[in-house]
Amino acid sequence: MAKFDFEPDLHLNPETNNWEYAYRPYLFVKLGYRHRLSENSIRALIDSGSDHNIFPAELASEIGLDYKKGVKRKTTAVNEYAFIVYGNRVKMEYEGKVVETVIYFGENVKIPVLGRNGFFNYFKKVNFDVKNKNFELIE
Amino acid sequence: MTINKAFKQHENEWVLTDRKYSKVILSNKDLGKLQKEVKKKKVKDAVVMFIPPFDAFITS
Numbered sequence: 001m002a003k004f005d006f007e008p009d010l011h012l013n014p015e016t017n018n019w020e021y022a023y024r025p026y027l028f029v030k031l032g033y034r035h036r037l038s039e040n041s042i043r044a045l046i047d048s049g050s051d052h053n054i055f056p057a058e059l060a061s062e063i064g065l066d067y068k069k070g071v072k073r074k075t076t077a078v079n080e081y082a083f084i085v086y087g088n089r090v091k092m093e094y095e096g097k098v099v100e101t102v103i104y105f106g107e108n109v110k111i112p113v114l115g116r117n118g119f120f121n122y123f124k125k126v127n128f129d130v131k132n133k134n135f136e137l138i139e
Numbered sequence: 140m141t142i143n144k145a146f147k148q149h150e151n152e153w154v155l156t157d158r159k160y161s162k163v164i165l166s167n168k169d170l171g172k173l174q175k176e177v178k179k180k181k182v183k184d185a186v187v188m189f190i191p192p193f194d195a196f197i198t199s
Contacts, residue, residue, distance in 0.1 A: 008142050008160070012193040021141065024197070028158070028186060040155065040177065043188035049199035058170040078198050110189045113199065 002095060006133040007043065023133045027114060031055075031103070032091030033063040042112055046126070046135065050115030051075075053103045054085060059112070060105045065090065067105040075104065083108070149190045156186050 006023035013020050028041040042059060054075065060067035070088035085104035092101050101118040120126050125138040142160040153173045155165040164185055167173035173187070191197060 005140065008140055009191055010142055010146055010193055014194050019147075022196070026188075039183045040185045040187050041158075043186055045197070047199045056170055058174060061171070062174055111191065111197065 001139070002137045004135055004137075006135070025128060025135045027094055029112075029114075030093040031059060031063050032093065032098070033060075033065040033088075036063045037091070037093065038062055044112035044114050046119070047113045047115055048120065048126070048128075050113045051117055052087070052115045053101065053113060053118040054109055054115070055103050055105050055112045056109040057105045057107050060088065060090075063090070065105075070105070073104060075106070085109075146190060147193075150193050151190065153187065153189055155182060156188065158186055 004027065007026040008021040008023055011020045011022040025046040026043045027046055029044050030038045030041055032038070038059070057067055065088055067086045067088055070086035073085055073087060074082045075085050076082040083106055085106035087102050087104045089100060090103050092099055099122055103118065123137050123139055127136040127138065129135065140159065143162060145163050146154070146160065149163060149166050152166050152168050153170045154163050155173065155177055156163055164182060165173060165176050167176065
């Protein structure tokens with residue numbers, strides 16, 4: 001079992017105009033393809049509402065992956081707009097562990113997302129403790 | 140953990156920072172350009188992250 005604190009984002013409360021922190025379940029990951037591994041970590045949001053892992057296309061180029069050779073799919077968020085992503089099998093490292101998974105890379109993706117297929121399914125349970133601002137990955 | 144207030148200048152940008160958010164090492168609105176700078180300066184073991192809009196919440 002691994003436990004992680006939620007990570008802070010700066011948030012300007014529009015009602016009070018005060019600066020606050022929005023704490024969110026982010027995980028620091030590195031991506032790998034063949035013998036290349038990203039030099040720096042990427043902060044990715046753990047999102048149980050996302051069907052798959054979605055990452056910005058630029059992160060594929062860093063590891064020498066021609067992401068458009070992957071499986072082309074259409075994805076949509078909560079609005080009506082769909083966009084194209086390409087699924088590729090890559091390595092993902094977090095906290096010293098390496099797993100093989102599928103990440104869908106797309107243009108104009110701003111927040112890398114770890115979803116149910118390709119992340120949550122590697123664990124027996126993923127527990128969110130919102131009150132105490134942490135989450136557990138239970139294998 | 141808190142974020143250095145210097146991050147206020149980087150809304151909607153990609154930044155390279157350390158794990159404790161103590162400073163912004165590099166920043167750019169374009170992730171591709173940021174990656175080129177990172178490679179040029181040979182920065183390792185830092186964190187790449189997007190600074191979401193300060194007055195918005197995130198949905199999937």
